[in-house]
Amino acid sequence: MARLLDSNDMLFHILVAGGTGSGKTNAILYMLDLLFRKEDKGSVLPALFLFDPAGDASIDLLRAISPTERNRVVILDPQYVTFGFNLLSLPEGLDAVEKPEVLQIQVEEFSALLSDVFNTDATTAPRLMWIFKGALYYLYTFTNDPTFWDLYNIMLLFTKKKAREVEDLFRRRDMNVEIIEQTLEAISKLPQDAYMPVINRISNFVLPPSSITFRTFCSRKSTFDLEKLMSPGRLTIFRIPSSLPNEFRRLFSSAVVMQLYFASLKRAKRLERSGEQPTARIPVVLAADEFRDIGELKILRTILSQSRKYGLYLWMVVQTLSEIPEDLMGSIQANVGPILAFRGSPDDARKLGKLLLPQRAETVETLIPGLEDYAALVRKRPVGGRLVEPPFRVTFPKLRDPVNEYAGALSYMKGDMDRAYGGAVADRNLVYKKDQELVAKLRGDCPLEIPLYWVPLTYLHRNRGWNPFTPMAEEFESDHAWGPDVLKVALSRLVDMGKVQQKIDIWKFRAGTDAKTGKPIWKDPTTEDETLRAREAFYSISEDAQKEYFVFYNKSAKSDRAGGDVHVALIKLVLEEYWKEGAWCAVDRGDRAGPFPDVLVLHPKVTMAKAKDGRQRVTMSTEEWDEEKRMPVESQATPSKNPDGVMNDYERDMKGWGRMRFVTATRNDIETVKTILQGKELSMVQFVHKDVGLPQDELENLLAAEKQPVLQAGAAEGKGSLAGAEQALASVERKPDPSIHENELRLLSVLLSSGYKNRPTLASGLGVAPRQVTRYLVHLHKLGLLSRTGKRYLLMQEGRRLAERHDQGMPGGPAQLKLA
Ligand SMILES: Nc1ncnc2c1ncn2[C@@H]1O[C@H](COP(=O)(O)OP(=O)(O)OP(=O)(O)O)[C@@H](O)[C@H]1O
Ligand SMILES: [Mg+2]
Known part of the structure; x- marks a missing residue:
């Protein structure tokens, strides 16, 4: 057989087709082994790669290789080796010209792949693809090595549909405007419930945090260097456990193909630049025993047609030709060298007949379904577009007998490999986190992100000291329609974050219900049983949280802004009032870059719903803020002395938010502000005056005295x-x-x-x-x-x-x- 098909015939793209059990895997192992042992007669040994989807083939191969040769084999199985492989990594050392090109290929491939792999609904696929595209381009503005953890989290952010926040994030980065717009459009158009199945499937990659996949695919740097593995005589086996979900295998294999492609591209360019002969290039063979896993890659066309340039050869194994996407078939036909046709269906036989010997296709067609086990009809490569030899029949010998014990091969795969390539740790830092925090700050968002955590904190701020849980829960139930369980979740998270303190103590117990009001009657415990029932959790805001969120320092005294005591007092009144409503207030403490009002108020979203008793009930969202009602508030203690300030406030806030509110200390001052703004559109401007609690004459004295801060x-x-x-x-x-x-x-x-x-x-x-x-x-x-x-x-x-x-x-x- 070696006489008929020798190692010189193998450095080509090869197509292997045949039904299950017909001998395909055995044949590629045989050929890999042949190349691995190839006696070096002046030519360069190829670098070999194998995707082993089933898992047994690689052990067989490993057992057939003698321990002295084995150090040329790398076998990576995420079940046994704690290696890290960042699928999304771009190659290192790209120059300014290469980077955009490589980046584009990478993003195009992955966004198509991801939307295909993760989507469950064809109608949403195009939008999803744009969303992935935007997400990936965004992540690549931070690093060449974004992880699935980054991707997962940015997708979660998108699902919150905070299109404006996403836009703010995107616009800060060096991203193509059209991509930004397409992505934002897709985000706003994709139905909310289309996200969940996708997110759930991505979450398989990252959750639970202890999972093999999280460790393997979310480490920022791969623990092996693909370029090093592309050295002569090396055999690298990726063992892809069948226990991994299908989508993993596809992404894993596809990523390896792409990274190999990029690496060979880079190498080819380097050789070109240094003026070396293309023969100096090391051939790379990639045997994909499950072609379906990589079949969707668009880059395959390029690889197939450019192989001479890059020296990258694909061995494609299919059980039936229908696994090959139709538009790829032509490319394969035109570029493939040897074709190995094992026993297969009549349908495949017909197609293969035409490929193997077009002029006598029928004859070949009739032979294929009747081939015995492990025998194949082989067409050697065409030369100059013409088949020079008719196909011949080959029975591939079984891979040579094992020279190693099974246990020995296993311990090599587990022990030696883990020592060489193990130790990967998932990186939980999000690349865009700092940027996101900055944007949130500039926007005046709540650092606790959702009302669930913020609203209870405002309650505990208002009610300093220890608050028993029960009455607090009742208040939240009646004011916001938050059940006690919701509140409990929020409080325990706040305790974890160090924002709230908790203690368990004795409070009161429920002694019955008031017949008239229907309200519970609470009593102090006297007996042991009552004491037991009176155990209660108490909550108090921590000093740190109080300082962090509720203490307002008057920086205005240092700035040239008019104001002072009354200005500050007004702001404080405004804050307390809004906090009472559960609103988040971003305060300008003089530490904000860019235009910002004195206070920017953000309320939790509130919906009205019919309760059981038929009455309208206000429900406060635990998750969403009412973005539409963001309200800038300006305190104007002395508007008559500060007409420019009033005008500036108006211009800035109307431009930024389309609405605003002025707060003054007296009714007269409202009129003053209105006079200053004469002729301006005031329908979206609110005016309130707040009693800072001083007698009229004192207030006037005070305001009069406030020439200087x-x-x-x-x-x-x-x-x-x-x-x-x-x-x-x-x-x-x-x-x-x-x-x-x-x-x-x-x-x-x-x-x-x-x-x-x-x-x-x-x-x-x-x-x-x-x-x-x-x-x-x-x-x-x-x-x-x-x-x-x-x-x-x-x-x-x-x-x-x-x-x-x-x-x-x-x-x-x-x-x-x-x-x-
Ligand atoms: N020449 C041979 N002599 C003896 N046994 C062989 C030979 N070739 C293959 N086998 C055995 O036959 C079985 C099936 O072969 P193989 O795994 O190569 O088939 P396959 O085409 O890859 O099947 P599948 O499509 O299911 O992966 C294997 O157990 C293999 O060891
Ligand atoms: Mg097989």
Whole structure:
């Protein structure tokens, strides 16, 4: 047989066809083995690659190779070897000319492949393809090695249908505008429920995190170097376990083909540049024992037609010719060298007859179905477009007998290979994460992402201290239609994130139902049984979360913006009001690049639905924000002194969001703002005035005094030790501690009952040194609880509220209060 078909006939594309069990696998193993052992007579040994879909063939081959030769074999099976293979990796070292070309091929292939492999519905395939295309182009702007984990997460982001956010993300990157637009269009048009089956199938790649596939396919760098494996005399076997879902095998095999193609392309170019003979090139054979796995690749046409240039040869094994896509058949026919026709169906026989010997196709056709086991009709390669020899019959001998024990081959495959190529770890960092966070910040999005986590935090902020779960759950049920389970999930996640603290303690137990109101009656436990029933989880916002999200530092004092105490007080009132509604408020603390309002408000989406009792019920979304109602809010404490500021606010906010809200401290100021904006379109502008809690004359004094930002007032005043001390303190305490000392609460309540006289009076009333009082006053002022005119301090609304609460002896929040 060797006489008829020797190793020189094998460095071509080869088509092997035949029914199951007819001997195809045996034949390619035989040929690979022949090339592997090929005596080197001056020519270069080829590099060999085999996809072994079943798994037994490779063991057979491994057992037939002597231990001394075995170090030329690499066999990678994800079940045994912790190797990493990033399917999406682009080749290293591409230059500026090569990169776009390679990138385009890669993205085109993968987006077609992915949408084909993962889709379940042909009608959505074109859109899905665009979505994959956009996702991939986007990811490749960050790295040459995006992982499936990146891809999976970006797809999840797309499903949230935040088209505008996706657009913001895309536009920041160097991406083709047409691709951006097509992708966005596809995202907005793809029906929501079309995503889920796709996402679920991708998730097989990445979940659970302990899975083989996650480790293998989500490590950023492959643990083997394909170019090194393309060296002479090497045999690399990819053993693809049949336990892996079909789509894996296709993506895996297709990715190897593409990466081999890119590597040979690169090598060919290098040889070309260095002026070497193409004969210096190492031939590469890729035996695909399951051609179906790679049959969809468009690149196959190129590989088939350009083989001489790249030295990459495909051996394609099919059980029936119908596995070959119709539009590829011509390309195969034109470029394939040897054809091995094993026993097959009459239908295939007819087609093969024409391929093997067109002038006597019928004769060949009748032979094929009757071929005995392991025998094939072989057509050698055509020369110059003409068949020079008629086909002949070959019975492939069985692969040589094993020279190794099965156990020995197995331990090589597991142990040696793992030592050489193992150790892959999935990379959980998302390449676009930083960018996404930045965009979210610029947009004023909630860093906790969804209302589910944000809304409970606003409750715990409002109700500082420990809140028993039960009344909180009741409130969420009646206000937002969130069940206790939903709230529990949110709180436990917040506890995990360190935003909320939890403790288990005794609270009250349910002693029955009030006959009149139908509301539960809660009692303090007295017996052991009641105590048991009164066990309750308590929640409290963590200091960190309180500082992170709810403390508003007045930076405006440093900027040239008009304002000061009243400006800050207004913003605080606005914030508290919106937080009460569960809204997220992005605040301009002077740390935002680009145009940004004082506060940008984002409400959770709210839907009205009929409840069981037939009444309309408000349901707050746990997942979605109401993007359509993003509202910029501007605080204008002294509009008459700041007409340019008013106009700027208007122009910026209307341009950015198409609507806005002005907040002023007095009714008159609303009129002032309107006068400044005379002639402007005001139908989308809201005006509100907020009572900062000062008597009218005091407020007027205060506003009148606010020529300069208030923190500088101390310096302007420039006399007395108080101002000096304040200044010193102000510079030390850049960021005031948001927690309030008990003495400070007492101070607030003294101010509530008898107003501000002077420091010594306050000091003796509190029993502390005057110096300490100064410290308190400065701190409370910074927290916005007090305002200042000259030397006098006045209670602001929030300070008044705290003082009143303190007087009633209530350290806790309204939750406890209501139920007491
Ligand atoms: N020349 C031979 N002599 C003896 N046994 C052989 C020979 N060739 C193949 N076999 C055996 O026949 C069986 C089927 O052969 P093989 O696996 O090559 O078929 P196949 O065409 O690849 O089938 P499938 O399409 O199912 O993969 C195998 O167990 C193989 O070891
Ligand atoms: Mg087989």
